[in-house]
Amino acid sequence: MVGADSGGDELKVTMASARPTVVLVPLCVPSHLPSMFESGKRLLSSGGGHAMSLTVFFMQMTMAPNLMSGVADLIRREAGSGLDIHFRYLPAVELPADSHGGEDFIMRFIQLHAPHVKAALSSLAAPVAAVVVDYFGTTLLDVTHELSLPAYVYVPTSARMLSLILRLPALDEEVPGALEDINGGAVAVLPGTPPVPVGILPTPLLKKDPNYAWFVYHGKRFLEAAGIIVETVAELEPATLAAITENLRATAGAGRLAPTVYTIGPPPSVKVKVTGDRGEQTHECLAWLDAQPSASVVLLCFGSMGGSFPEPQLHEMADGLERSGHRFLWVLRGPPPSGSPFPTDANLDELLPEGFLERTEGRGLVWPTWAPQKDIIAHSAVGGFVTHCGWNSVLEGLWHGVPLVPWPLFAEQHLNAFELVSVMGVAVAMEVDRKRGNFVVAAELERALRGLMGDDSEEGLRAREKAAEAKALCRNAVEEGGSSYASLQKLARDMSKHCGCEAAA
Numbered sequence: 001m002v003g004a005d006s007g008g009d010e011l012k013v014t015m016a017s018a019r020p021t022v023v024l025v026p027l028c029v030p031s032h033l034p035s036m037f038e039s040g041k042r043l044l045s046s047g048g049g050h051a052m053s054l055t056v057f058f059m060q061m062t063m064a065p066n067l068m069s070g071v072a073d074l075i076r077r078e079a080g081s082g083l084d085i086h087f088r089y090l091p092a093v094e095l096p097a098d099s100h101g102g103e104d105f106i107m108r109f110i111q112l113h114a115p116h117v118k119a120a121l122s123s124l125a126a127p128v129a130a131v132v133v134d135y136f137g138t139t140l141l142d143v144t145h146e147l148s149l150p151a152y153v154y155v156p157t158s159a160r161m162l163s164l165i166l167r168l169p170a171l172d173e174e175v176p177g178a179l180e181d182i183n184g185g186a187v188a189v190l191p192g193t194p195p196v197p198v199g200i201l202p203t204p205l206l207k208k209d210p211n212y213a214w215f216v217y218h219g220k221r222f223l224e225a226a227g228i229i230v231e232t233v234a235e236l237e238p239a240t241l242a243a244i245t246e247n248l249r250a251t252a253g254a255g256r257l258a259p260t261v262y263t264i265g266p267p268p269s270v271k272v273k274v275t276g277d278r279g280e281q282t283h284e285c286l287a288w289l290d291a292q293p294s295a296s297v298v299l300l301c302f303g304s305m306g307g308s309f310p311e312p313q314l315h316e317m318a319d320g321l322e323r324s325g326h327r328f329l330w331v332l333r334g335p336p337p338s339g340s341p342f343p344t345d346a347n348l349d350e351l352l353p354e355g356f357l358e359r360t361e362g363r364g365l366v367w368p369t370w371a372p373q374k375d376i377i378a379h380s381a382v383g384g385f386v387t388h389c390g391w392n393s394v395l396e397g398l399w400h401g402v403p404l405v406p407w408p409l410f411a412e413q414h415l416n417a418f419e420l421v422s423v424m425g426v427a428v429a430m431e432v433d434r435k436r437g438n439f440v441v442a443a444e445l446e447r448a449l450r451g452l453m454g455d456d457s458e459e460g461l462r463a464r465e466k467a468a469e470a471k472a473l474c475r476n477a478v479e480e481g482g483s484s485y486a487s488l489q490k491l492a493r494d495m496s497k498h499c500g501c502e503a504a505a
């Protein structure tokens with residue numbers, strides 16, 4: 001029972017569903033939409049007969065047509081899922097013209113959709129069990145309050161990042177200047193969690209500008225939600241999660257219900273290591289991996305917005321890879337067109353140092369466009385992952401027990417990198433010079449790769465062991481009786497209580 005209206009300004013119900021519905025309002029970008037959508041699907045099937053449907057509202061990213069074709073693909077793909085899912089494109093808004101950088105733009109873009117979200121919610125035939133908004137979209141909570149609907153905030157990143165956002169409103173009052181100038185160089189986050197060195201603060205938290213103000217704003221508004229859904233695994237971040245629950249209770253104060261925290265990660269990934277014959281449709285990257293020995297290849301991939309580097313950095317990378325002697329699959333992208341955060345396809349002949357492809361032929365593949373990362377990570381030939389530390393990439397790596405080398409670029413990635421090395425121990429550290437545009441010199445990349453992939457490195461050995469442990473934690477969490485499984489069940493129960501349909505369970 002899947003339908004979608006065709007976009008445009010008019011909202012139509014494509015197929016009325018009598019079942020109470022959970023409405024998702026995702027941000028249509030590769031690191032937010034797929035994980036929220038997959039979680040919504042898991043919510044339906046984990047409800048054990050809670051008899052709810054799913055309705056997804058799409059904010060049209062008119063500035064990024066590729067993303068919208070990804071949405072259209074998703075709708076087509078789901079047509080055969082057999083789940084009770086409904087899709088709606090919200091009317092396109094006029095893009096914010098005077099924004100102050102990426103986050104300010106995206107938060108305002110979402111905010112402009114409030115009247116459309118309200119109209120769409122009001123016109124639904126099915127009773128609304130809950131509305132789930134992206135964590136960049138807490139402005140939409142005004143609408144859920146006006147309509148007296150229970151709201152949940154979806155956080156597709158680490159509990160550690162969440163803890164920092166929750167702490168931010170108080171921190172903002174305590175610290176008059178920029179957080180990066182804090183005396184002693186460390187930010188005290190929540191009691192019971194280690195302080196965060198200012199050098200690894202997420203980009204928008206460094207300076208008190210409009211982007212920073214948005215995160216303070218979100219930190220306050222999270223408290224108004226019935227629940228906060230975090231795409232992490234409780235056992236990966238236990239101390240942080242305990243501190244978050246305690247902080248929410250204390251901040252909500254007497255007589256007010258604190259939002260419940262649901263840890264439901266990781267979103268489903270390819271379930272088994274794959275090798276060998278997959279028929280004629282095998283992707284070139286996977287076919288190449290089929291010919292490599294087990295756990296011998298290091299993957300380098302930098303998310304949906306990364307992968308393109310200035311020439312001096314590219315030369316250091318090529319040099320480091322060549323000198324390491326290890327096999328590699330490098331997803332290299334071209335510079336984004338002006339005004340877009342997304343990279344283009346790379347022209348390898350122009351970008352790579354002369355002779356590099358010839359010298360590394362057979363042991364290296366440079367892939368110039370979007371790569372099927374989840375399938376690549378699942379391949380048994382992959383033994384290590386140099387990642388920008390976007391949270392989805394982190395979870396995809398850990399799901400398969402692949403040890404990491406962090407190469408953070410922006411957003412909360414430096415914070416994630418720190419957690420991976422210093423707290424979880426699943427990664428081999430590499431020196432990334434944040435003040436020089438996250439520059440890594442060839443010798444450092446070579447050292448980190450040898451550590452990660454070599455047999456005689458203590459650091460690599462530890463990272464491999466810890467990554468294998470993390471894999472077990474992730475898989476146990478989603479099994480029946482595991483923490484994420486139980487959390488998802490509780491979420492389904494709590495949502496169905498709002499609309500009085502729990503009796504169907």
Ligand SMILES: COc1cc(-c2[o+]c3cc(O)cc([O-])c3cc2O[C@@H]2O[C@H](CO)[C@H](O)[C@H](O)[C@H]2O)cc(OC)c1O
Nearest residue numbers: 029031102106156157202203204389390391411412413
């Ligand atoms: C998590 O904190 C931050 C996230 C972002 C950010 O901004 C952004 C802007 C866009 O126009 C398109 C995007 O796709 C996008 C994505 C994005 O964050 C990514 O999200 C993931 C989960 O939130 C993930 O963990 C990645 O690390 C991010 O790349 C920006 C930001 O400051 C610059 C943040 O602090």
Ligand SMILES: O=c1ccn([C@@H]2O[C@H](COP(=O)(O)OP(=O)(O)O)[C@@H](O)[C@H]2O)c(=O)[nH]1
Nearest residue numbers: 030031303304305370371373390391392393
């Ligand atoms: O070439 C690519 C680049 C990225 N991804 C996927 O895009 C998502 C990126 O999300 P992440 O949070 O890691 O980083 P972001 O893109 O937000 O920086 C992940 O699911 C990756 O598997 C992919 O499939 N192929």
